[in-house]
Amino acid sequence: MIKTVVASLDALTRARGIDIRVHGRENVPDQPVLFVVNHFTRLETVLMPYVIRKYFNRFPLSLAAREFFEGKIGDVITRLGAVSTTDPDRDRLLVNALLTDSNPVIIFPEGRMIKDKKIIEKGRYIVFSTGGRRPPHTGAGRIALRSQFLREELRLFLERGDTASIEELARHFDFDPAGIDTVLAKETFIVPVNITYYPVRATENIISRLAARLVEDLPERAVEEMLIEGSMFTRGVDVDINFGHAIPVKRYIEENTGLRRMLADGKLYRYPEDLKHVRPFKKMYVRIMYEYMAAIYAMTTVNHDHIFSYILTKCRKDRIGEDDFKNRVFLAIDKLRRSGLNNYHRSLDQPQWTLLSDDFHEKYNRFIELSRAEGLFTLEKGFLVRNNERFSAAYEFHTIRKDNIAEVLTNEIEPLKSLTRSLDRLMLLPSGLVRKKIRNYFKALDRKIFEDDYDRYYIEGESKPKTIGAPFFMKHLFGRKGLVLVHGYMAAPEEIRPLADYLYRHGYSVYGARLRGHGTAPEDLATRTWEDWYESVGRAYIIMKNSMKSLAIAGFSTGGTLALLQAANKPGGFRAVVTINAPLRLYHISSKFASFVVAWNTMLARFKVDKGRMEFVTNEPQNRHINYFRNPVSGVRQLEMLMDVVEERLKNVTDPVLVIQGENDPVVNPVSGSEIYEKAGSEKKRFIAVEADYHGILWKEKLDDVTAGVLDFLKETYP
Numbered sequence: 001m002i003k004t005v006v007a008s009l010d011a012l013t014r015a016r017g018i019d020i021r022v023h024g025r026e027n028v029p030d031q032p033v034l035f036v037v038n039h040f041t042r043l044e045t046v047l048m049p050y051v052i053r054k055y056f057n058r059f060p061l062s063l064a065a066r067e068f069f070e071g072k073i074g075d076v077i078t079r080l081g082a083v084s085t086t087d088p089d090r091d092r093l094l095v096n097a098l099l100t101d102s103n104p105v106i107i108f109p110e111g112r113m114i115k116d117k118k119i120i121e122k123g124r125y126i127v128f129s130t131g132g133r134r135p136p137h138t139g140a141g142r143i144a145l146r147s148q149f150l151r152e153e154l155r156l157f158l159e160r161g162d163t164a165s166i167e168e169l170a171r172h173f174d175f176d177p178a179g180i181d182t183v184l185a186k187e188t189f190i191v192p193v194n195i196t197y198y199p200v201r202a203t204e205n206i207i208s209r210l211a212a213r214l215v216e217d218l219p220e221r222a223v224e225e226m227l228i229e230g231s232m233f234t235r236g237v238d239v240d241i242n243f244g245h246a247i248p249v250k251r252y253i254e255e256n257t258g259l260r261r262m263l264a265d266g267k268l269y270r271y272p273e274d275l276k277h278v279r280p281f282k283k284m285y286v287r288i289m290y291e292y293m294a295a296i297y298a299m300t301t302v303n304h305d306h307i308f309s310y311i312l313t314k315c316r317k318d319r320i321g322e323d324d325f326k327n328r329v330f331l332a333i334d335k336l337r338r339s340g341l342n343n344y345h346r347s348l349d350q351p352q353w354t355l356l357s358d359d360f361h362e363k364y365n366r367f368i369e370l371s372r373a374e375g376l377f378t379l380e381k382g383f384l385v386r387n388n389e390r391f392s393a394a395y396e397f398h399t400i401r402k403d404n405i406a407e408v409l410t411n412e413i414e415p416l417k418s419l420t421r422s423l424d425r426l427m428l429l430p431s432g433l434v435r436k437k438i439r440n441y442f443k444a445l446d447r448k449i450f451e452d453d454y455d456r457y458y459i460e461g462e463s464k465p466k467t468i469g470a471p472f473f474m475k476h477l478f479g480r481k482g483l484v485l486v487h488g489y490m491a492a493p494e495e496i497r498p499l500a501d502y503l504y505r506h507g508y509s510v511y512g513a514r515l516r517g518h519g520t521a522p523e524d525l526a527t528r529t530w531e532d533w534y535e536s537v538g539r540a541y542i543i544m545k546n547s548m549k550s551l552a553i554a555g556f557s558t559g560g561t562l563a564l565l566q567a568a569n570k571p572g573g574f575r576a577v578v579t580i581n582a583p584l585r586l587y588h589i590s591s592k593f594a595s596f597v598v599a600w601n602t603m604l605a606r607f608k609v610d611k612g613r614m615e616f617v618t619n620e621p622q623n624r625h626i627n628y629f630r631n632p633v634s635g636v637r638q639l640e641m642l643m644d645v646v647e648e649r650l651k652n653v654t655d656p657v658l659v660i661q662g663e664n665d666p667v668v669n670p671v672s673g674s675e676i677y678e679k680a681g682s683e684k685k686r687f688i689a690v691e692a693d694y695h696g697i698l699w700k701e702k703l704d705d706v707t708a709g710v711l712d713f714l715k716e717t718y719p
Contacts, residue, residue, distance in 0.1 A: 016236060017236025017237075019239065020047075025243060029189050031188070031246075032147065032187070033191050033246070034094075034098060034105045034107060034144045034190050035052070035107070036193065036292045036296060037106060037109075037193040038296050039108040045062065048062060048193070049062055049080035049106065050080070052106070060080075060103055061083055061093065061094060061103045062080070062106035063105070063106065064083070064084065064085065064108075069082070091146075095143060099151060099183055100179070101186050135289075136293055137289075138286055138288075141190070141284075141287075142281075144188050148188040148253060149253060149262075150173070151183060151187075151188070152250070153268075154184060156264070157169075162266075165268055168268060169268060172270045188249045188250070190246070191246050191247070192245075192295035194240075194300055194301070194343075195240070196300050198237065198301070198305065199303075201405060244295045247292060252287065252288060253284075258280025259284060262280065294415070300343065300415070301343050302344040302345065302419065303348065304345070304347065304348065305363070307329050307333060307336075307423070308329060310410045311328055312376070312386065314410070318385060320384050321431065322379065323545070327431075330438065331438070331441075333352055334441070353538055357539075357542055358569075358570040358573055371406065376391075391404065391407065435547075436546075439542075442539050445539065446540070447470070450466075450469065453520045454520045459521045462629070463520060464625065467494070469492040469494070470493065471493055471511070471512055471540070472510075473509075473511050474500060474504040474511075474512075475509040476507065476508075476509050479509040480550065481508050481509065481550060481552075481714075483503055483509070483544075483714075484537065484541055484563075484566075485503075485513065485553075485554050486537055486553070486556070486558075486559030486562055487515065487518065487558075488559050488560075488581075489558040489635070491556075491621075491627050493512040493513065495626050496698060497512070498698050499556075499707060500512055502703075502707040503714075506711055508714070513536055513559075515532075515562075516528045516532040517635070522629075523632075526634050530638045530639070533562055533638075537553075537563070538566075541566065551574060552578065552717065553566055554576075555580070555582065556580045557582060558582070560582025561646050562642070563582075564577065564680075567653045567654075567657075569652070573655070575717045576658065576714055577655050577658070577682075578660070578710055578713065579659050579660065580660045580697065581661060581662050581668050581672075582659075582668070582673070585643075585671055586643075587666060587668070615632060615633060616633065618631070622696040653680045653681050654681050656716075657685040659676050659677045659685070659686070661689055662692040665695050666693065666695060688709045
């Protein structure tokens with residue numbers, strides 16, 4: 001039967017998008033084990049036996065509240081080895097399992113679901129129970145200590161030759177006295193386990209809607225549980241299960257003189273009441289409780305929603321700027337990853353730059369959308385305004401997950417003192433200092449990425465000096481107007497230097513972005529995608545946004561196409577958008593066959609054939625001191641893909657746009673300029689045609705025409 005249940009749960013988790021990730025399996029010894037597990041939903045009563053059976057090939061006994069044995073779920077958990085807390089044989093069954101190692105044991109020491117996650121109060125472990133708060137149950141520690149105490153007692157009886165006492169204990173605890181050597185060879189361990197769900201949201205789902213339709217006047221508690229747990233089943237959830245370091249129970253007996261004295265007295269401690277209130281025993285199982293409870297809560301898997309909720313909940317003011325909020329979240333995540341804390345959600349290991357670049361960030365956008373819908377705060381003129389009525393209310397325990405999930409998530413990480421202290425310190429920093437930290441972080445990151453790429457791909461006699469390829473920042477000390485400048489394909493930041501110098505002389509701070517794969521060697525460019533280039537511009541955007549009150553973006557050639565994509569993805573983010581010879585159409589013959597050549601090269605690589613590949617074509621650049629002499633075919637394909645994406649999204653560009661196009665550009669089909677101008681969704685836009693028969697109009701005699709046009713447009717768009 002257990003195999004059928006496990007197979008059914010396997011199918012259910014796959015079908016419902018429930019992603020179970022188990023960590024610390026190596027911490028579980030091949031000995032009698034009592035697992036102590038935190039309790040947040042009804043799912044744990046099924047989930048933990050399933051996980052133990054699947055990952056450790058053991059059939060566990062689990063202690064569950066009487067209420068769980070009702071209905072279908074009662075049938076399932078009974079088949080999974082559940083023992084009711086009201087079973088008169090409860091303790092004897094569990095002690096037998098730990099003495100003989102017939103079954104591991106699962107206990108939820110909190111005693112019931114802790115929906116508010118509030119487990120620390122004035123430095124002590126306190127959980128909710130029937131209208132009040134109490135310490136967690138000590139039953140798990142008592143059962144584990146009792147099993148090891150009896151094992152040590154049996155050891156002494158064997159040494160004394162007291163077979164009558166051995167047989168009496170064996171009869172009471174239902175094991176064969178002939179197997180006493182096996183019992184004595186074992187040792188009871190307690191393994192703390194933490195289960196963290198992500199995301200946790202009370203949202204309407206098919207289960208809650210069906211229940212509401214079939215049952216009138218559902219209790220509020222039932223509604224809340226269907227919203228929370230129904231969402232997990234129907235919309236998927238990540239479940240991180242952390243197994244902590246095993247706690248050897250024998251250590252507590254060896255360290256306590258009173259317990260050693262009790263062992264030597266020759267008494268038979270058969271019944272729970274024989275030991276429960278004995279002072280040395282009680283002192284030890286309370287100590288054990290504090291050790292495993294601390295271990296359980298220290299293993300909470302921290303996720304984005306924890307960080308969002310803590311900062312929003314603990315903010316000293318009623319409102320916080322959205323940019324300031326995101327900056328602090330980014331710094332918090334960065335600090336968390338460098339703190340040595342390993343139990344954080346895998347999504348926090350992903351690059352977090354889109355959180356600050358005003359691009360779509362799935363975790364942040366979902367949190368904001370749902371929290372606003374729940375009335376936790378409003379978004380007003382760039383500020384998150386907290387609804388203090390929702391944060392100061394005394395919530396009903398059984399509905400708090402629905403009423404204020406942010407407080408629940410804040411409570412959940414409260415035991416992680418090093419993390420919360422770090423977050424508290426971060427909240428004390430003035431916003432100006434936070435902006436400076438973000439700016440310096442990304443400046444250093446941008447420089448490091450270039451240095452690492454340059455060192456890795458450097459080719460003697462082909463790579464240009466670092467001064468050509470490095471990103472640069474030209475900043476006025478008290479400047480308020482800024483510009484992100486982006487170079488073109490196969491070029492480097494030096495390409496845009498003439499325009500940067502001109503604008504800097506006229507009062508604008510300028511950041512010259514460096515696109516990944518550029519300023520190093522063609523082999524580097526061959527490995528990059530257009531998304532890498534977009535991310536490079538995103539870093540520049542973050543630096544300038546945290547340096548200036550307002551900013552514009554401009555780009556030459558491919559840099560102009562990327563500038564348009566930035567503007568399309570963040571409408572209203574720029575004072576102006578300037579494109580100079582930005583491509584939507586190309587003339588060069590290599591672009592015509594790039595897709596075919598990439599496919600050909602991929603096929604040859606799949607069959608491990610080197611001969612016949614065409615990975616680079618010759619390039620004869622105008623600016624030989626800047627551009628590559630070899631053009632990777634894969635790079636041309638990426639440029640094609642970028643142009644397709646931008647053309648589709650041009651309608652989303654709403655900021656003022658200046659389009660500058662060389663009339664006789666031999667590289668970019670001049671129709672590109674007119675198409676950009678026509679398709680951009682901006683109300684304010686201007687087209688300037690430059691009479692030039694070469695592509696690089698930021699150099700040579702046409703530079704003055706370009707710089708004058710750009711400056712005039714910027715003056716019009718900046719206040």
